[in-house]
Amino acid sequence: MSDITSSAFIREDLVAERPAPVKTTGFIGLVRTRLFNSPTNILLTIVGALLLWFTIIPSVRFLVVDAVWSGKDRTACLAENTGSAVGACWPYIQAKLPQLIYGFYPEAERWRVDLTLVLAVVLLLPLLIPRLPAKGFNAGLFFFAFPVVAFFLLHGGGLGGFGLSWTAGLLQLFDDSIIGAGQAVLSLSKSSPIGPLLWVVGNLILLVGTAIYWLIYPLTWLRDQLQGTGQSVWTDFAITAVVVTLIAFFLGGGVRAGWRALASSIAAFVAVAIIIKLMGLDHGGLPIVQTNLWGGLLVTLVVSVTGIVTSLPIGIALALGRRSTIPLIRIFSIAFIEFWRGVPLITVLFFATYMLPLFLPGNFTVDGLVRALIGISLFTGAYQAENVRGGLAAIPRGQGEAAAALGLSWWKMTSLIVLPQALRHVIPNLVNSFISLFKDTSLVSIVALFDLLGSLRASFSDPKWSTPSTAFTGFAFAGIIYFMFCFGMSRYSLFVEHRLNAHRRN
Amino acid sequence: MSTEARKPPAQIALKIRRVLGGKTGWNGIAVQFAFAAILGWIAYEIVSNARANLENQHIAAGFGFLRNNAGFDVNQTLISYTGSDTFLRVFVVGLLNTLIVSVVGIVFATAIGFIVALCRLSPNWLLSRIGELYVEIIRNLPLLFQILFWYLAVLAALPNPRQSISLLGISFVSNRGLVVPRPIGESGFEAFLAVFVFGIVASLALRFYARRALFERGQMIRIWPYVLGLLFGLPLLTMLVFGPPFSFELPQLKGFNFAGGSRIIPEFVALALALSTYTAAFIAEIVRAGILSVHSGQMEAGASLGLSRGTTLRLIVVPQAMRVIVPPLTNQYLNLTKNSSLAVAIGYPDLVSVFAGTSLSQTGQAIEIIAMTMGVYLLISLITSAVMSIYGWRISRSLGA
Structure with a gap:
């Protein structure tokens, strides 16, 4: 044992402690390495500090220190009344x-705006937090249901009809445009060198338009009948619900696999019905x-x-x-x-x-x-x-x-x-x-x-x-x-x- | 006894189907017909409605109104303009005003943007934080907000001309704008201009010659003393021979406003200031990303070849960074030009303000005027993107070679 310690290549006394290295972490380290490590950097730091001094300090003074916090009108925010330099005039914002x-x-209706905002936040937050489930359903609500509800909340007003009336109206508009185009071509044919050709084309377009008119006639007739009854929205809604649900059922796979589509379609229409009832959309809705x-x-x-x-x-x-x-x-x-x-x-x-x-x-x-x-x-x-x-x-x-x-x-x-x-x-x-x-x-x-x-x-x-x-x-x-x-x-x-x-x- | 390989059948029908209908073939052609029919129907509706509406409002369609007298004044014109000039001249005046504010904005935005980018990349902690603060604040506030802030709050708070702030006694800042001395051409002006242009051309030719000598014969020619002499010495010499090229007319306070000098209207100052500081924040991010995109190994490789730090930067790092920087930078220039249309909010007489604003409300020719205005911006952006594709093509060619 003893001859190992007495070997020539083993040190007999401890090395003297070296001074601790210059600190490069923490606040002190930051100041040393990133702010004052060279003459140029010292100069730049001073320039930066001056820049901050002349922007931050006046801003804080304006926004907080010198600001006026209460008052009824402009006299509260005038320098001759306060006796000192005047910063922000917060009563004006109030x-x-x-x-x-x-x-x-209108002041009485502002709760509608607040409600819409709350709805938006409630729907948006679960969409933004990645961990929460049911993103697809949530996105559907936010992108399709929310805009409609928000419109009726903010703007007000009710429904005059539902899917059936809208479809009939849209088809009628389309048909009117076709018939109008046909008549325009016909009137053009009288003063054109290729008149007979235009006459044929115009009459063809008119023929198509008339055919479409008779094709959609049952739909428009049904709509006109519905408008006469007192419960037009609900009848229209029921017809639309049945038709859309049946289509969803058969497209979804009929008796074999369509039950899921059937259920979700019914659920969606029930939700729509609840919203219509809650907001009174069937009889005028909220004031416009x-x-x-x-x-x-x-x-x-x-x-x-x-x-x-x-x-x-x-x-x-x-x-x-x-x-x-x-x-x-x-x-x-x-x-x-x-x-x-x-x-x-x-x-x-x-x-x-x-x-x-x-x-x-x-x-x-x-x-x-x-x-x-x-x-x-x-x-x-x-x-x-x-x-x-x-x-x-x-x-x-x-x-x-x-x-x-x-x-x-x-x-x-x-x-x-x-x-x-x-x-x-x-x-x-x-x-x-x-x-x-x-x-x-x-x-x-x-x-x-x-x-x-x-x-x-x-x-x-x-x-x-x-x-x-x-x-x-x-x-x-x-x-x-x-x-x-x-x-x-x-x-x-x-x-x-x-x-x-x-x-x-x- | 070799037999010729049989040619494949011509497949003309297939090729036609491919050209007309894409991968989907006949289905694609049917879709296109339906799509074309819908587009045609919409176009027909638009044209017939527009015609009926114009007839109801008794507005004659067409560009004939451009030759009518405008009858209103514009408070900043680069070419001579009076109220009795035509709407066509209003269009040109507005276009020039848009271009001048864009050019000024681009110059300042580039300068500020590069400075802020250097701040953000600086090893100095405080400076990089200040750069970050600038970028975050400016980028997260709407441009219109900043334009209105400069115009309604800062410039409106300046004193009136009588108490204006004097800059060295030759320029004056007040709430009526910035008044600067106006240069007036003197007798020696033509000679000075000719010599100046000659100096620029000769310097460019010299540089071209020196580069050729370097690349073809490996001969280094030091040209900067000659260039300095051509650009500064020669014009100075002409000034001594022919007399000063121009003198300055100093602005003087007369009554309630300034006489003499040129006045830069406050709308221009506010717009140029807001546009350049706003775009600078985006340019700073682009420049920073571009410089960071160059791998640090490039710098080390340059050093191991024995190049100095400056030479490494100039010859190795910056050219590679520029390749990343230039396309988005051009995009920002384009954005700045398009954003200059916000001038209409503070009444700076740019294209949108005088043409799509005042002229439109005077004549009611909405379709023609808005189409012309949109066409100008569209043309500018198409030209820019064409130039950028040529640039991209050259870059890819030089990389491929």
Whole structure:
């Protein structure tokens, strides 16, 4: 034992302790390595600190320290009355808050707006949390049932009929247009060099129109009979329910396998009946609030949610059309997408406001809000199409080929195999599009709709609250609201992206 | 005794089916016919309704209105314009105003964007946080909000011309806009211009020659002293010989406003400011992603070849980063140009504001005017995407070679 310790190559005393290495973690380490490690960096740090000093401090002073928190009118927010520098004039926001949120929505009816918002949140939250089940059912509720309920809640009004009346009306409109075209061709044939040919074509079109008229005659006759009775909505509803359920039953597989389709169809119609009964849609519904009374955050949210809900199906259809091998459909999709992507949204809104009414029949007026919604849906749809196309391109060909080998039709292959994977790939891009849509809704204030920004701008002109700090206060308030929505969405998109790429991390 | 291989049958019918109907064949052709019928029906409805509506409103369709007198004034014109000029001239005035604000916005957005990107990539923790803060705040607020903020809050809070803020005594900032000295051409102007253009052309030719010499003979030619002389020395010499090319007319306060000098209207300032700061946030993200996309091994490889850090950056990293940066950057330039149409909210006389706004409400020619306005933007974006595809093609060719 002892001769091992006395060996020449073994140290006899301990090495002296070396000083601890310079700390590179924690706050001190951060300061040392990332802020003051070289002369240039010290200079940059000082510049950055000065920059913050001259932006953060005045902002905080304006928003909190120097702010006026209570008062009745502009006198509370004037420097000569407070005796010191005046920051934000918060009583102005308090006074204008209802206008900034509801616009001129009647005070007695505002619970409807609140209820709609609560419904939206209750439906949206389970969609956004990935762990919760029943995404398909939930998405169906949010994308199909919620818009209809929200319309009757916000706008009010009731039903005049149901599926049967609508189908009959639509077919009649189509038939009228065909007969009109036939008559136009006939009148053209009198003054044209190829008159006889046009005469034949016109009469052929008229013949088709008349045939359709007699084909749909039972339907229109039934509708006219229903309108006469007192319970037209419920009778119409019952007929529609029976017809649709039977169709679902037989398409679903008849006596062999159609029971599931039958059950879900009945459940859906029962739910619709409950909603109709609850909201009293069969006898007029809630009092109507015209959309020119809507305003503030309500319009911003209505426009953005409608844009989100309608742009996605448009985008999916256009993306599938652009990848289709059928020439006409592909060319149409490409032209449509590139057209809307090539023009600014504001010209689209001008188009929807001034040009669209010219394209509709003279007796047919479209509400200003609906016009803007149409423009925004088409515009965002084109952008979503490019997002969805990116997702479709990311799906390996083998997926589609495997589905074809299993004997699935094109529709089943697309809806069951390709689209679910493609859409999941592009959720972050879709959410980013929603963010820009939400920001772009502020443009509707240019075509005389009072969204949050429009209401804010309108409130500046109120002489009761005109002070030097009014404009800054208003922009601070609206800015915080916009920032919360957009920042929240962008964080959510990052979260989803992180989750989707979980398998790529190591 | 060899037999000729039999040619495959012509399959003309199959080929036609393929061209007309795609993979789905006759079904595809049937779908197309149905689709064409629906499109035709919609088009017919639109045309007949539009004709009936225009007749009811007594509006004559067509572009004849472009030759009528406009009868309204525009508060910023790059070409001479009075109220008695035609609507066609209004169109040109608006288009030029759109282009000038876009160009100014693009220049500033690029500069700010690159600075913010460098801040975000900086090893300095505080600076990178400030860059991040800038990007997050600007990107999450609507552009229209920012335009109105600059116009209604910041610029409106500036003092009136009498108490205006003086910048070195030659420019003045007030709530009526920015007044700067106006250059006026003097006798030596033509000679100066000619020499200046000659200097630029000669420098470009010199650079071309030097690069050829480098690539073909491996000969390094140092050209920067000559270029410096051509670009600065020669014009200075002309100035000494022919006298100064232009003098400046200084703005002076007369009564309640400024006389002399050029006035930049506050609408222009607000719009250019908002457009450039907004787009800069997006450009910063693009530049950052582009620089991060170059693998760090490239930098190390450059160093192991004995290149200095600056040379590595210039010859290896930046060219590769540019390949990633340029396409989305062009897209942002296009977005900025399209976003300049928000000018209508604050009354800057751009194309949408004077043509699709004022002219439309005066003439009621909605279809023609909106089609022309959309056509201009569509043309700009089509040209840009054409240029970008040529660029992409050249890049892919250079990578393939």
